[in-house]
Amino acid sequence: MPELPEVETVKTGLQSLIVGHTISSVDILNPGSFMGKKSQIVGSKVVSISRRGKSLNILLDNGMNIYTHLRMTGQLVYRSAEINFAAGHPNDSMVNDLPDRSTRVIIHFGDNSKLFFNDQRKFGWMKVLTNQELVNQPFLLSMGPEPLADGFIAYDFKSTLKNRKKANIKSILLDQKVVAGVGNIYADEVLFATGIHPTRPLSSVSSKDWSRIKNSLIEILNLSISLGGSTDRNYVDAKGQKGSYLQFAKVFRREGQECLVCGNTIKKIRVAGRGTHVCTVCQS
């Protein structure tokens, strides 16, 4: 599921692949995936790509934006005019010729290259917005700080959360209003790294715990970015390549296997409506 490291990897890929390209036409295969008028983006040139939390923005030279969220199964895959098949993955059904049945929007560029917005479950979206509309998006206005931005280490979780005592730590880490970009994978990994059980109530999380959480978040997110993110099921980057962070995950998707620290069996429980991976010896 595209979380911060995955969206960051897509952003980096798109920066090298589509900046400077002019949009020549847009095919909307699923109207629910695309909000706004395509006439407002056709003829414009891509200026820059930016990320906030798990959301991505493509800025155009006419002042319009293509604000995008991949949600659970979204992909943004670029293909040049010459190469439609991804090279080197002959047996990989996830990286195939495009469009496929999950393709919802195709953005065509002047050099006949294309950007495919694929989204199996149709939860993701692209919104055409003016700069003013973009900055007024409620989702962006309420979003918490970027964990990889300067100053995050000084961020005071305790004061942000002063009215919240009963919630468990995992649902807090998943709350985009508290901190941006953390999803199920990295919440589980950070809580393992800090020895905190996911169901711990906020009232029992100390300042020292928060300090460990912040340091661990930064370390884990940076490691994942360096590995191209995590591919659990659907995620691929802008070139259609999978990420390899899950090879280094300590608990996520490791239920039934031995804890790499203590040897106890990793368990899968349900917290905040999410599948949650925990070592009950290392985490309390």
Place this chain on the structure above:
DNA sequence: CACTTGACCTGTCCGC
């Protein structure tokens, strides 16, 4: 207001 649960979708997997 804080917090929890269900809805949104589609594909995969598991048991019968």
Place this chain on the structure above:
DNA sequence: TGCGGACAGGTCAAGT
């Protein structure tokens, strides 16, 4: 083999 149901998890709406 086919079929039903559980499950996957980001965000928002509706419920307690």
